[in-house]
Amino acid sequence: MNRNRINLKIILVLLAILSLPVFSLNLQKPGENPWVLRPFSMVAGFVQEAYMGFVGGIQNTTRTYINLVDINQQIKKLKEENSELKAKMLNFDDLNLENQRYREMLKFQDVKHLVLVPAQVIGQDIFAERSVVRISVGSAQGVKKGQAVVHPNGVVGYVLSSSLGSSVVLLVTDRYAVVDARVQRSRARGIVKGLNPTHAELVYLQRTDEVEIGDLVVSSGLDNIFPEGFPIARVDGVQKESSGITQEVLLRPVVDTSQLEEVFVVKQVLAGPPEEKKTEELSALDVGR
Amino acid sequence: MTDETKNESLNLIIYFVVNLLLLGLQSSLWPNIAGNVPAPHFLMYSLLFFALFHDLKTAAGFMAFSVILYSSYSIIPIEIIFFCLACIFILVHQVKKRLFWPGSSYFTLMSGISVFLFHFCYYLFSWMIEDDATGYASIQWGFWILQVLSTAFFAPLFYWIFVRVEAATRGFDTSDVEEAI
Numbered sequence: 001m002n003r004n005r006i007n008l009k010i011i012l013v014l015l016a017i018l019s020l021p022v023f024s025l026n027l028q029k030p031g032e033n034p035w036v037l038r039p040f041s042m043v044a045g046f047v048q049e050a051y052m053g054f055v056g057g058i059q060n061t062t063r064t065y066i067n068l069v070d071i072n073q074q075i076k077k078l079k080e081e082n083s084e085l086k087a088k089m090l091n092f093d094d095l096n097l098e099n100q101r102y103r104e105m106l107k108f109q110d111v112k113h114l115v116l117v118p119a120q121v122i123g124q125d126i127f128a129e130r131s132v133v134r135i136s137v138g139s140a141q142g143v144k145k146g147q148a149v150v151h152p153n154g155v156v157g158y159v160l161s162s163s164l165g166s167s168v169v170l171l172v173t174d175r176y177a178v179v180d181a182r183v184q185r186s187r188a189r190g191i192v193k194g195l196n197p198t199h200a201e202l203v204y205l206q207r208t209d210e211v212e213i214g215d216l217v218v219s220s221g222l223d224n225i226f227p228e229g230f231p232i233a234r235v236d237g238v239q240k241e242s243s244g245i246t247q248e249v250l251l252r253p254v255v256d257t258s259q260l261e262e263v264f265v266v267k268q269v270l271a272g273p274p275e276e277k278k279t280e281e282l283s284a285l286d287v288g289r
Numbered sequence: 290m291t292d293e294t295k296n297e298s299l300n301l302i303i304y305f306v307v308n309l310l311l312l313g314l315q316s317s318l319w320p321n322i323a324g325n326v327p328a329p330h331f332l333m334y335s336l337l338f339f340a341l342f343h344d345l346k347t348a349a350g351f352m353a354f355s356v357i358l359y360s361s362y363s364i365i366p367i368e369i370i371f372f373c374l375a376c377i378f379i380l381v382h383q384v385k386k387r388l389f390w391p392g393s394s395y396f397t398l399m400s401g402i403s404v405f406l407f408h409f410c411y412y413l414f415s416w417m418i419e420d421d422a423t424g425y426a427s428i429q430w431g432f433w434i435l436q437v438l439s440t441a442f443f444a445p446l447f448y449w450i451f452v453r454v455e456a457a458t459r460g461f462d463t464s465d466v467e468e469a470i
Contacts, residue, residue, distance in 0.1 A: 127363050
């Protein structure tokens with residue numbers, strides 16, 4: 001009888017060790033989740049979404065509580081009506097700003113040549129060195145690997161992998177992220193490559209190409225991921241070595257990736273207007289400032 | 290299935306679920322609450338607890354599960370996560386053989402060391418394995434130090450919780466925790 005007794009611990013350890021070669025089959029494909037990890041990744045998405053729901057609930061409850069306290073104060077302190085009105089006005093200012101933000105996003109969503117899917121940022125990579133976020137839309141909403149992720153201010157990144165209800169987005173500041181780009185003013189072409197959580201660099205830009213601090217770098221559209229003419233970053237520094245055929249250009253992304261809340265996944269790019277019109281549409285949204 | 294096996298299985302399931310939730314907290318809830326303040330390395334607590342207070346086979350099995358959990362919340366290549374956690378696991382095990390005293394202070398000290406070691410191992414293995422490795426310039430020393438401190442700060446709380454879980458499922462001796470309280 002003792003021989004037939006199953007030792008669960010040994011089985012678990014053996015399973016874990018035996019599963020390691022299975023993982024190694026997928027090691028050379030960054031972004032590709034091995035099939036054994038997909039359920040865990042999906043569960044991770046659900047857990048993060050639940051936490052975001054929890055945060056939303058807390059914020060709503062807090063707001064309700066604060067409003068109740070505010071109402072009580074109004075009843076008790078009628079003589080201080082003037083200051084209370086001022087406080088309310090501040091609240092209205094806040095709401096106005098919020099409305100303005102949503103209006104801009106709606107206006108952005110109306111850009112005719114793009115089919116966009118709105119999404120909320122629900123989590124980030126637990127290792128801070130990697131600039132990666134998880135968003136609340138996945139394959140169920142038609143999001144696929146390689147689709148562009150944008151913000152009314154400009155380029156955010158692209159979808160690295162998607163599961164049923166969530167997707168992982170590689171931000172432009174990640175060292176593995178690359179975007180084909182042009183300097184808007186001089187039309188010089190290069191590749192935007194992530195550097196650290198706050199900066200990127202423009203590589204393969206020829207030494208003779210004209211670039212200055214403050215220039216806007218936009219997507220070239222040649223990578224078939226990002227629509228042409230989308231703002232990516234502003235030039236933060238230029239360094240030309242005494243020898244060599246290229247120059248080092250430091251960029252600061254136009255979108256602050258540490259403050260992201262809502263983004264759009266570009267599901268489809270329709271036959272678009274000429275670039276001048278696109279730039280007009282985008283500058284109407286006061287992008288890249 | 291004996292009662293002992295049932296309890297051990299329950300113990301593993303509890304740790305697995307708790308870690309799944311803690312990693313979600315680290316990646317989703319913490320940034321909303323604390324902004325850019327580095328979150329404690331929550332996975333390190335249970336990995337460390339297993340390395341210190343469980344037998345070698347169970348601890349090694351848990352480490353393998355931790356690799357899967359970690360990779361669900363990160364895009365770091367899985368082999369780097371595996372090597373980093375394995376290094377920490379081996380180091381903790383070896384240090385325990387030579388230097389060990391029961392109590393939360395030891396756990397706190399080791400959790401801080403483990404987090405620093407994790408970052409160091411990541412840098413090392415990234416340089417050895419990745420095509421586009423992380424450079425020396427991208428090392429965020431401030432982040433490393435703050436995460437070591439935040440992890441050490443919460444370590445006594447998790448030690449207290451884990452000892453309670455162990456006492457309920459494996460009959461772990463809680464006397465040193467009671468003394469500390």
